[in-house]
Amino acid sequence: MYGTYLRLDITVHASWQAVVRAASRKLARQARHDPAKRAQRKQFYRVMLEHHRNAQELVRTFRL
Numbered sequence: 001m002y003g004t005y006l007r008l009d010i011t012v013h014a015s016w017q018a019v020v021r022a023a024s025r026k027l028a029r030q031a032r033h034d035p036a037k038r039a040q041r042k043q044f045y046r047v048m049l050e051h052h053r054n055a056q057e058l059v060r061t062f063r064l
Helices: 002-006 016-026 029-033 035-062
Strands: none
């Protein structure tokens, strides 16, 4: 899933809202609106946000 995060085309300084918006654009239109896939969507967003937090932590740690 880290590869998907890299393909979101966002900077490490982007807000969490920008991450969720970019991630939702990567989902198929049908998957975005299917109530049966809500849990999988939420998990996908959580994983993308976790990768984003890790990237931000790396920037803070190494002052990039």
